[in-house]
Amino acid sequence: MPLHPQVQAHLGRLAAANFAGLHTVTPEVARAGARRLSAASVGEPEPVAEVSERVLGTEAGDVPVRIYRPAGIPTGATGATGATEATGATGVSGTTGARPLPVVVFFHGGGYVLGDLDSHDGLARVLANGSQSVVVSVDYPLAPENKFPAQPNAGYAATAWIADHAAELRVDPSRIAVAGDSAGGNLAAVVTLKARANGGPYIGFQLLIYPDLDFRRTNHSITELAGQYGNITREAQQWFMNHYLTTEAEKLHPLVSPLLEPDLTALPPAHIITAEYDALRDEGEEYGRRLAAAGVPVTVKRYDGMIHEFLRHPFDDAKAAIDDATTALRRFFDSGAVPRS
Numbered sequence: 115m116p117l118h119p120q121v122q123a124h125l126g127r128l129a130a131a132n133f134a135g136l137h138t139v140t141p142e143v144a145r146a147g148a149r150r151l152s153a154a155s156v157g158e159p160e161p162v163a164e165v166s167e168r169v170l171g172t173e174a175g176d177v178p179v180r181i182y183r184p185a186g187i188p189t190g191a192t193g194a195t196g197a198t199e200a201t202g203a204t205g206v207s208g209t210t211g212a213r214p215l216p217v218v219v220f221f222h223g224g225g226y227v228l229g230d231l232d233s234h235d236g237l238a239r240v241l242a243n244g245s246q247s248v249v250v251s252v253d254y255p256l257a258p259e260n261k262f263p264a265q266p267n268a269g270y271a272a273t274a275w276i277a278d279h280a281a282e283l284r285v286d287p288s289r290i291a292v293a294g295d296s297a298g299g300n301l302a303a304v305v306t307l308k309a310r311a312n313g314g315p316y317i318g319f320q321l322l323i324y325p326d327l328d329f330r331r332t333n334h335s336i337t338e339l340a341g342q343y344g345n346i347t348r349e350a351q352q353w354f355m356n357h358y359l360t361t362e363a364e365k366l367h368p369l370v371s372p373l374l375e376p377d378l379t380a381l382p383p384a385h386i387i388t389a390e391y392d393a394l395r396d397e398g399e400e401y402g403r404r405l406a407a408a409g410v411p412v413t414v415k416r417y418d419g420m421i422h423e424f425l426r427h428p429f430d431d432a433k434a435a436i437d438d439a440t441t442a443l444r445r446f447f448d449s450g451a452v453p454r455s
Contacts, residue, residue, distance in 0.1 A: 115390060117343065118419035120429045125344055125421070136346060137353040141227050141258060148228045157428060160239040161185055167231075172271035174264075178253040179272065180231045181283070182242040183215070214280070216247040216289030216447040218321070219273045219305075223296030223423070225326075225346075225354035226257045226265055234295070237426055241293065244440030247447060248285050250276055254301065258357040265358075266369050269301045270308040277315035289447050291319035291382075293439075295425060296394065299325025303372040303401070306381050319446040320384045321439055324422055328373040328397040329355060329365035335396040344421045345393040373401050378408035385413045385442035387435055389420035413442065 117125070131151070136144055164183040169176045218241060222234035231253050242249040254268040273292060280287035294302035299322040309317050331337070331351055341347040346354075359365065368375035384405055388398040395416070402414035415438060417424065417431050425432045 115418040117391060117421075118429065118431060120427075121343075121391075121419060121421055121424070124427060124429075128344060135350065137349040141256075141357060145228055148224070148233065152233045152426075157236075159236055160243060162239050162242055163187070170272055170275045172268070172275045174267040174271035177268050177272045177275075178231070180235070180238070180251045180253070182238050182249040182251070184242040184246050184248070186243065187215070187246060214284055214286040216245075216291070216443075217276060217280070217283070217285035218242070218245060218247050218249045218291045218293050218443065219269075219276055219302075220249050220251045221254065221269055221292070221294035221298035221301040221305075222251065223294065223298045223323075223326075224256075226262075226297050226358040227354055228256070229297075234298075234426070237295065240436050241440060241443075244436055245443035245447065247289075247291075247443065248283065250283075261360050262358055262364055262367075262370060265301060266304045266308065269305045270312075273305050273309070273317070274315045287316065288318075290315065290317050291321060291443055291446060292317055293321035293323070293443075294325070295323035296423065297326050299323050299398075300327060300370075300372065303327060304369050307368065307372060307375060310380060317382050319443065320382050321443060322384060322386045322398065322401070323425060323439070324388055324392050324394050325386065325398050325401065326394055327371060327401050329359075329371045330374075331355075333396040333400070336393045339391060339393040339395075343391040344423070345391075373397055373404070378405050378410060381405065381408070381410050383411040383446065385439060386415070387425070387439060388414065388416045389422060389424055390416060390418045391420065392422040392424075394422060 162182050163185045166181045169178050220238055222229040231251050238249045238251045252272045255264045277287050277290060292302040292305050302320050302322055306317050306320050309315055339345050364370050366374055386398050386402045388395045399414055402412050405412040417435055420431050425435055
């Protein structure tokens with residue numbers, strides 16, 4: 115399909131901004147530019163019942179998070195925490211006996227160098243409301259100040275902390291999902307690998323939004339679409355990797371490139387979102403095929419005419435993709451999931 119007209123208009127505005135090439139600036143300058151671009155493209159945030167922030171004291175150090183409790187949970191309904199949740203108050207009702215809300219541990223994108231809780235605030239809000247779950251957005255440490263494996267370690271430690279403190283957070287430890295976009299999709303996939311290797315915490319589902327899964331940078335879409343349709347150039351690809359990694363050999367580590375993990379069995383079911391004009395398209399779809407071959411239930415959905423990061427823009431297909439993603443999450447949450455033995 116051709117580019118969607120809404121995408122064409124967005125790319126026109128991006129070209130008119132005439133940003134310098136990422137590989138020519140420092141991380142600090144790139145972060146400032148990303149914040150300006152994000153602020154210009156984000157509309158009024160979707161209301162949720164409650165937003166709070168805290169710092170998790172984990173085995174990997176202190177990890178800041180932002181916690182979103184969804185709007186629209188009727189009092190006493192299945193999955194609600196009681197009347198106090200419906201009004202957004204912070205107390206816990208002990209009168210309804212309703213099941214605690216499920217939880218999505220969310221990791222933002224940004225190539226491990228950019229992005230923060232604010233850049234993905236809008237996406238976290240719509241995921242919380244759409245899936246009727248608590249979303250915990252993780253502010254993992256960024257590169258180059260923190261090199262691999264600081265990010266996977268923090269992501270895993272935060273997920274384990276959330277599972278261990280489910281009662282304190284008023285969430286259901288038998289209904290935990292991980293999610294992320296781009297580099298955050300990488301971290302979501304990596305956290306499931308680490309959880310499998312360590313025997314926990316239980317993770318029942320993974321939502322991977324145009325995930326970055328193969329640092330070899332050799333597949334068709336990553337080479338053919340680089341520098342086009344809003345995708346970063348080959349030089350910028352290397353800029354991000356140089357900031358994240360210490361050695362070339364690390365590109366082949368499965369916790370950097372999950373697509374290179376030889377054994378994908380016994381991983382959580384997955385919903386993978388890709389976009390036709392996204393340079394990361396092929397690795398996301400290949401990961402889906404490999405998960406399916408390993409016996410993992412997986413849905414891969416490509417959105418034609420769309421580009422990388424399209425879920426963070428006010429495109430019609432962004433809403434459709436979010437609806438599909440939150441439907442997949444609710445299907446898992448409503449399945450009566452219990453921890454694996």
